[in-house]
Amino acid sequence: MLSDITLGQYLPGRSLIHRMDPRVKLALTFAFIVFLFVASNFQGLALMVALMLVVLCLSGVPVSQYFKSLKAILFIVLFTAALNLFYGSGRRVWGWKFMQITDGGIGNAIFISVRIVCLILFSSVLTFTTSPTQLTDAMERIMKPLQVLHVKVHEIAMMMTIALRFVPTLLEETDRIMSAQKARGADMESGGLRQRVKSLIPVLIPLFVSSFRRAYDLAMAMECRCYHGGEGRTRMKQLHMTGLDAAAVAVAAVFCAGVVLCAALFPASLH
Amino acid sequence: MDKSYLSAENVSYAYPAREDEESFEVLHGVDLGIKKGEFVALLGHNGSGKSTLAKHFNALLLPAGGKVYVDGLDTMDESLKLEIRRRVGLVLQNPDNQLVASVVEEDVAFGPENLGVPPPEIRRRVDDALRAVGMYDYRLNAPYKLSGGQKQRVAIAGIIAMQPDCIVLDEPTAMLDPRGRTEVLDTIHSLNRGKGITIVLITHYMDEAVGADRVVVMDDGRILTQGTPREVFSQVRLLKAHQLDVPQATELVWRLRREGFDLPECALDTAECVAALEKLLPRPQKI
Numbered sequence: 001m002l003s004d005i006t007l008g009q010y011l012p013g014r015s016l017i018h019r020m021d022p023r024v025k026l027a028l029t030f031a032f033i034v035f036l037f038v039a040s041n042f043q044g045l046a047l048m049v050a051l052m053l054v055v056l057c058l059s060g061v062p063v064s065q066y067f068k069s070l071k072a073i074l075f076i077v078l079f080t081a082a083l084n085l086f087y088g089s090g091r092r093v094w095g096w097k098f099m100q101i102t103d104g105g106i107g108n109a110i111f112i113s114v115r116i117v118c119l120i121l122f123s124s125v126l127t128f129t130t131s132p133t134q135l136t137d138a139m140e141r142i143m144k145p146l147q148v149l150h151v152k153v154h155e156i157a158m159m160m161t162i163a164l165r166f167v168p169t170l171l172e173e174t175d176r177i178m179s180a181q182k183a184r185g186a187d188m189e190s191g192g193l194r195q196r197v198k199s200l201i202p203v204l205i206p207l208f209v210s211s212f213r214r215a216y217d218l219a220m221a222m223e224c225r226c227y228h229g230g231e232g233r234t235r236m237k238q239l240h241m242t243g244l245d246a247a248a249v250a251v252a253a254v255f256c257a258g259v260v261l262c263a264a265l266f267p268a269s270l271h
Numbered sequence: 272m273d274k275s276y277l278s279a280e281n282v283s284y285a286y287p288a289r290e291d292e293e294s295f296e297v298l299h300g301v302d303l304g305i306k307k308g309e310f311v312a313l314l315g316h317n318g319s320g321k322s323t324l325a326k327h328f329n330a331l332l333l334p335a336g337g338k339v340y341v342d343g344l345d346t347m348d349e350s351l352k353l354e355i356r357r358r359v360g361l362v363l364q365n366p367d368n369q370l371v372a373s374v375v376e377e378d379v380a381f382g383p384e385n386l387g388v389p390p391p392e393i394r395r396r397v398d399d400a401l402r403a404v405g406m407y408d409y410r411l412n413a414p415y416k417l418s419g420g421q422k423q424r425v426a427i428a429g430i431i432a433m434q435p436d437c438i439v440l441d442e443p444t445a446m447l448d449p450r451g452r453t454e455v456l457d458t459i460h461s462l463n464r465g466k467g468i469t470i471v472l473i474t475h476y477m478d479e480a481v482g483a484d485r486v487v488v489m490d491d492g493r494i495l496t497q498g499t500p501r502e503v504f505s506q507v508r509l510l511k512a513h514q515l516d517v518p519q520a521t522e523l524v525w526r527l528r529r530e531g532f533d534l535p536e537c538a539l540d541t542a543e544c545v546a547a548l549e550k551l552l553p554r555p556q557k558i
Binding site: 232 | 329331353356357360361363365367368369370371372373374376377380381382383384385386387388389390393394397413414415426429430433
């Protein structure tokens with residue numbers, strides 16, 4: 001049960017989006033999220049949705065995967081939509097005692113729902129098409145300028161790499177400890193929530209102890225392999241930006257400019 | 272003794288005292304020289320100080336008394352630490368805990384990356400190292416999907432990619448199944464023969480020591496005896512007195528000899544044992 005967990009949500013492929021430089025992907029995803037909030041009217045939002053549909057098609061990831069990631073946030077979308085429905089101003093459409101729905105409220109609900117869905121889909125494209133290693137690598141390189149501010153960029157990236165590496169190992173270990181405790185008569189399936197949380201303690205303590213032992217071993221192994229921080233370190237895999245990345249940046253820039261233009265030309269749709 | 276590649280001179284070491292314990296001396300004046308290209312097996316049971324000695328060979332531990340030299344470099348010199356670790360790689364017991372990256376080839380690249388090797392050269396070294404341990408086809412796999420023996424071979428490749436002169440292996444087979452053990456041992460032997468890499472194999476499996484050029488037996492922080500496998504394992508009485516085993520074949524021949532059978536003094540492996548017993552037993556009659 002625990003062993004078939006896939007790391008991250010990466011789906012290997014050779015699509016245009018897969019082949020982009022992870023740094024560019026990361027930066028563009030961030031930019032899209034910012035511009036989703038810059039878009040203040042339906043015209044601007046329509047541009048973002050159009051861009052999103054193009055990216056989704058280019059990613060070559062099955063649509064069902066995207067629906068899966070949307071399913072996870074369905075509740076949040078419905079919840080915010082419902083809240084916004086009742087908190088708008090404008091012409092009264094429906095009312096009962098102190099509650100009322102206005103046309104402004106309906107507009108807000110739709111606008112915000114679309115915004116959240118776009119947000120999730122954009123970030124899904126990133127995680128679906130970029131391997132965790134590429135992602136940490138890209139983060140390290142993008143954050144490099146922060147070193148001037150004494151941010152330990154290399155250390156953070158190293159920690160992420162190691163964490164990713166040990167997720168399956170620790171899951172396996174948890175599985176093993178649970179079996180061991182069950183074999184000694186531990187009951188983990190029955191009882192109320194309180195009881196069940198309590199029954200996890202005999203699993204967590206050995207897991208912690210063994211993690212520390214692993215950490216000690218790993219530190220020693222890293223020392224044996226001449227690890228001495230990020231200084232003077234080279235990387236086997238170099239990241240290269242290609243014409244593809246330039247094109248992607250150009251397309252993104254056009255759409256983002258469009259969003260700004262829409263914001264200036266048309267009145268805001270949020271009430 | 273001629274020039275040694277690794278040499279320990281009168282090394283003593285004590286683990287620092289903890290709260291309610293006294294400091295604990297594990298090495299008492301060890302002298303050992305290992306020549307370039309040699310295959311040395313370091314034997315001893317738990318607590319004999321063999322792992323502690325191993326960690327002295329790449330400056331993970333520094334001697335409290337005496338000196339350790341690697342290729343003439345003094346391990347006490349802090350500025351030589353990286354040089355020493357590049358020359359002497361250490362492979363640990365638990366294969367899971369020494370792999371850093373989530374892709375095999377990236378893990379192998381970790382050492383050369385730390386050394387600041389240029390990227391195209393790293394690529395070449397990684398491919399070479401993976402071929403040398405027979406794991407090239409698995410270069411894009413995730414380590415957790417490999418078997419124990421395969422993981423340990425990847426760990427060895429990670430060391431080879433640094434192009435060391437010597438590899439010290441601290442009980443590399445202790446957590447493996449018999450098949451994994453054979454894989455790892457074959458790999459080590461082929462590296463020793465093919466690339467001339469000096470090997471120090473620490474183990475408590477006597478059978479693994481038989482293939483070595485020299486066997487060093489440690490007990491209670493001292494070297495008990497050393498010599499060729501034949502010289503060492505013919506001292507069955509001495510080894511037994513220190514609760515150490517001998518290879519099964521050696522044990523069988525020794526016991527029969529003690530009962531008065533006319534057998535050679537020492538048999539190291541099954542083939543020798545069979546040859547010795549064949550002479551003793553009457554040929555089966557053909558029916």
